[in-house]
Amino acid sequence: MSERVAVRKTYKLFIGGKFPRSESGRSYLVQSSNVSLASRKDARDAVVAARTAVKGWAGATAYNRGQILYRAAEMLEGRREQFVALGVPGDEVDAAVDRWVWYAGWADKLAQVYGGANPVAGPYFNISAPEPTGVIAVVAPERPALLGLVSVIAPAIVTGNTVVVAASPSEPLAAVTLAEVLATSDLPGGVVNILTGAITETAPALAAHMDVNAIDLTGVIDPALATDLEVKAAENLKRVLRPASADYDWFADPGLGRMTALLETKTVWHPKGV
C-alpha cells in the first residue's frame, strides 16, 4: 500500500472574513509554499471590508468584544502545535495567547481608566469617554511574526477599531494561520483583514487611502519608506503611530500606549438643574 499523499495548504489573503487569492493572481514562495502577493487593489478591497465592519464592531458592547478576543486566545491555544510546526517557537505562541487574554480584559475597563468625569466650574454634567478612531492600517513587525502581529492587532481592535494589516513579508505563514484562528473566533468578518506580500506595495496604498483614519508604522524598518508613508498619511490627517525602535521588546508588558494612540476622546456636556 502506498503512503498517503498529504493535502497541501493554499495560503491566501484574509479579507472581509473570507480567504481570497490576490486579485492580481500573483504569489511568492515562502518555505516551499506559494503565498499570495497582495496588490494595491487588494489593499483597497480590505479597506472597504474594514469600513463596512466598523459600525457593528464599534457598536458592539465592550463585554462582547472582550469575549471575542478571549475566544481568539482559546482558538490560538488549541492550534499551538500548528504554529510550532510552522517554526514559531513555543514560548512565542504562549506569549501571543497571553497577549490576547491581556487585551481581552481591557475591553470593558479602558473607558474607566482613560475616560472619566470632568469637574467643570459650572452646573454641567461633563464626561469624557474614549471612542475608536475607525479603520486602522497596520504594518506589522517583521518578527516575531506571530507575537508581533498579535501585539499590533489586539490593541487596535479591542476598543472597536477595525484593521487592515500588512503582515511580515518574510514570515507570512504565521499570519495566514492566525487568520484561520480569527475566522473561527466569532470575530465579525472585516474586523481584521490580513494582507501578505510586499510592504512597499500595500503600505503606500493604505497610507494614501482617504478612508483610513490612522496608520500604525510599527513594522516599517526603512526610514525613507516610513517618512514617505507619514507624508502620505498627512493628506487626510491620519493619526500616525511611528515605527518601533529596533530593540523593542515584544515580550515585555505593552502598556496602554498602543490602545490609546488609536482612540479619540469624546467629551459630552449637559446642563444640570431642575
Place this chain on the structure above:
Amino acid sequence: MFEYAPAPESRSVVDLKPSYGLFIDGAFVDPTDGDSFKSINPASEEVLAEIAEAGAPDVERAVRAARKAYDKVWGPMPGRDRAKYLYRIARLIQERSRELAVLESLDNGKPIKESRDVDLPLVAAHFFYYAGWADKLEHAGFGSNPRSIGVAAQVIPWNFPLLMLAWKIAPALAAGNTVVLKPAETTSLTALLFAEICQQADLPPGVVNIVTGAGDTGRALVEHPGVDKVAFTGSTDVGRAIARSVAGTRKKLTLELGGKAANIVFDDAPIDQAVEGIVNGIFFNQGHVCCAGSRLLVQENVADRVLESLKRRMAQLRVGDPLDKNTDVGAINSAAQLERIRELSDAGTAEGAERWSPPCELPERGFWFAPTIFTGVTQAHRIAREEIFGPVLSVLTFRTPAEAVEKANNTPYGLSAGIWTDKGSRILWMADRLRAGVVWANTFNKFDPTSPFGGYKESGYGREGGRHGLEAYLNV
C-alpha cells in the same frame, strides 16, 4: 428694540508701547534683521504698535534659549516649584485681567464683555488647573514615571489669542517642558503683555519665549530641528502642511484644526433656549470659533418656528465698537478674513441659498460683517462644507434622528456638535453616533480647563484641557 446709551470701557488701563521686540531668554530683544510689521485695531484700522518680525536667526536664538532653560533649570526643577511659578502667573493674570481684556478687545476686535467675562477667566483658570498637575504627574495615569519632552514649538491662531496661549503654555510648563510660542501676526499684543507677566513672576529666562511674525516665522519654528514637540491650532490646510513637515522626524505633533459643526435642533427642544444656543453657537466671537455651530440642522416640522424666533433674536444683536459693554458682535479680525467671509457668502447666494441679515448699521471704518443666515442650504453647497470662520450660519433641515446623524457626520471635520432635545435617551443615542470630539447637549460653546477639547477626523489630533491635555506634553 430700545437704544442703549454707549457704555465704553476705558482704554486708559492699557499702556501701549509704540514698538515691541521679541521675547527671548527672559528679555525683549530686537530682531536680527530689524524687520517689523504693524498691528492694527480691526474696529478702526488704527495702528496700535509696531511688532518685530522674527526671522530664522531669531527662531534659532529662541530655541537655543528654550533648550538651555530646559536642560539647566526647568527640566530638573521639582514639580512643586514649577507649580508655584504657574500659580504666580495665574494670580498675575487675575490681577491684571482688566488690562488684558481691554488689550485683547483692542487688538482682536472681540466684544469686551466676551474678553472680560469669558476669555480672561478661562485663561487664569487654565494656569491654575495645570499648576496643580505639575507636582502630580505620576498620578495622571500615564505610568509611574512620566517624562517631559523638551522644547515645544507652539503656533496659535488669532481668534482667542490669550486663551490659546494659555491652552498651550500651561500644560507644557506643568509637564516640565520649555516653550517657544508664535502668536498670530494680527494678535500679538496680549502675548507680549503675557511675556511681561512672566518677567513679573520671575519665571526663569528661556522657559517661555515669544517670537512674533507671520507664516514664515511659524514655519521656521515648526521645522527647526531643535524642537521636540509641535503644537498647532489653526486651519486644516496649514495643519496638513505641518504634518508633512514633521514626517520622519522624532517630533511629537498635536493639531487643533478647523470644524464645521452641526447644531441639531429637534422638535421637542425648548425653542427659546435652543435659539439662544444657536446664536451663541455661531455669533459668539463673530463666529471666529473653530467649534462654532455653523450648520444648523433643524427638524423640518419646527423649522419655520425656529427660524422666525432666530431672526427676531438676531435683530436684537448689537454690532459695533468692541469696547462698548453692550456690544454683542464686534469687528472681523482682519481685512483678509473679511474678504474670505464675503467670498463664501457670495458663493452661498450664487449656489442658490437664500441670504438674510437683520437691518444693522455697520461702522464706516474697520472690518465688519453683519450676522447672516442662509436658508435652503443643501449639503453640496460650499457654505455647508467649508469653514467660513465668520458670523454666517447655514440652515438645513432633517426629518428623523438617523437623518440628522447622517447629515451631521457628512463632513471631513469632526470637532464639535450640538443637540437640542428634551429627550434624554435621544441625547445619549445621538452623542454616541456623532463623530465629533465635543458634544454639547442643550448648551453650546462651553469650555473648561478640566474638560478635554479636540477633534476627530480632519479636525486634528490630540486633546487640550483636562488630564488628556497633559498627554501631548509627556513621553508616554
